Each structure stands twice: as structure tokens, then as C-alpha cells.
Amino acid sequence: MAPPVITITRQYASGGSEVARLVAAALRWDVIDNEFVDEVARRAGLPPDAVAQREERAAGLLERLARTLAAGSPEMFIATAGAPRVEPDEAAIVQLTERVIAEAAAHGRIVLVGRGAQAVLAQRPDAMHVYVVAGKPWRMQLAVERLGVNPAEGAKVVDETDRRRDQYVRTYYGRHRQDAVNYDMVVNTEKLGIDGAAALVVAEARRRSWG
Numbered sequence: 001m002a003p004p005v006i007t008i009t010r011q012y013a014s015g016g017s018e019v020a021r022l023v024a025a026a027l028r029w030d031v032i033d034n035e036f037v038d039e040v041a042r043r044a045g046l047p048p049d050a051v052a053q054r055e056e057r058a059a060g061l062l063e064r065l066a067r068t069l070a071a072g073s074p075e076m077f078i079a080t081a082g083a084p085r086v087e088p089d090e091a092a093i094v095q096l097t098e099r100v101i102a103e104a105a106a107h108g109r110i111v112l113v114g115r116g117a118q119a120v121l122a123q124r125p126d127a128m129h130v131y132v133v134a135g136k137p138w139r140m141q142l143a144v145e146r147l148g149v150n151p152a153e154g155a156k157v158v159d160e161t162d163r164r165r166d167q168y169v170r171t172y173y174g175r176h177r178q179d180a181v182n183y184d185m186v187v188n189t190e191k192l193g194i195d196g197a198a199a200l201v202v203a204e205a206r207r208r209s210w211g
Helices: 016-027 034-044 048-057 061-072 090-107 136-147 151-173 189-207
Strands: 005-010 030-032 110-113 127-133 185-188
Touching: 005 016, 016 030, 016 110, 016 127, 016 189, 030 090, 061 090, 090 110, 127 189, 136 151, 136 189, 185 189
Parallel strands: 005 110, 005 127, 030 110, 127 185
Antiparallel strands: none
16 A cells, blocks of 8 residues: 555645645654755756765655656756756656656655645545635735735735646646545635644544554
């Protein structure tokens, strides 16, 4: 049986990343969020031997992922001698992201945030998919207070970010991110609070004997 994973899909500024961190802390799991994927991409741009040297010092999941990715497809990230490094295009990032998700899922006991993880792992039996939502005015307020969004642009930023995330999942996986039937659980952080939403996810994981 595959080790369990939890995916967190979230409306922008719904507190989904905080929910993920609280769930992971309670279960003593790891979290993979956008920053993690970006860091793997950055490290995968190193020559494989440089990543391997880092691996010897810190044999964590991130280092192992970076080594695997850099060794597996150096042409995606590593410039030929003397040529400047070219940033990978979106299709390459999608490919990278899917490999990060697959590696992390194989490792298990991971909370995966965003990046279409719920679509990539849709058929995985030991995955719990959670959708974090909240009312738009509440999210606009959180975007301004916690994420530093200009108050005059709050509504636009919320709508545009959600639209981009919806389009990403629809384009690459043919799924509608906001369709509730794609998830084991939908939690409303405006109604439950971020702590309360996380507690529900943890309770379900423990009901499944995952932590």
C-alpha cells in the first residue's frame, strides 16, 4: 500500500497554505508548496555532481528531488558550456512539477499545496484531497492584511489568481478545480477559522490511521 499524502487546493487568500502547515505540523509530515517547487527548480539548474555534493551533507527530500531531476533531464535546466542558462517554459515547469509531486508522493506523509496535485494524484488510493475556500470579501481582507496586496486591487488580484490557477488545472489535466466532487473534504476557513479547518483535516487523517 502506498504511503499516504494530503493535497491542499485553495482559493487565493483563503489561508490554504497556513492550513497545510498546521496539518503537517500536527501529523509530523512535510509540506511541499510553491516555494519548494521553485527551490527544486533552482537547484535542478545546478550540475548533477554539485547537487550530489549537497546531498551528502543533507540527505533531505528536497536534495534528493533536485539530484533526481538534474540527473534525469539536465537539458531542461542546465545550459551547455558557455551558453547562458535559459529559464524553462511553462510546459517544462509542468513536467518538473509533476515529477516533484510523483517523487514526493512516493516518499509519502507529505502535504502537497497547489500545483494541480489533486489532479496529478486523482487516482491514488491513499490520497486525501482537500479544497480550502472562503467568501470573497474575507479573502480580499486577508490578501491585503497578510499578503501585502494593494487594497485598491484586492478584488482584481483575488479573481485573477484564482482564474490562473483554474486555467492551469483545466489546461493540463482537463479538470475543474472548483468542482467539489474532486475532493474528500471542502473546508471554509471564514466559517471554521484556519485552526478549525486544519483540525478537521487532521481528524480525518487520524481517523484513517495516518498519524
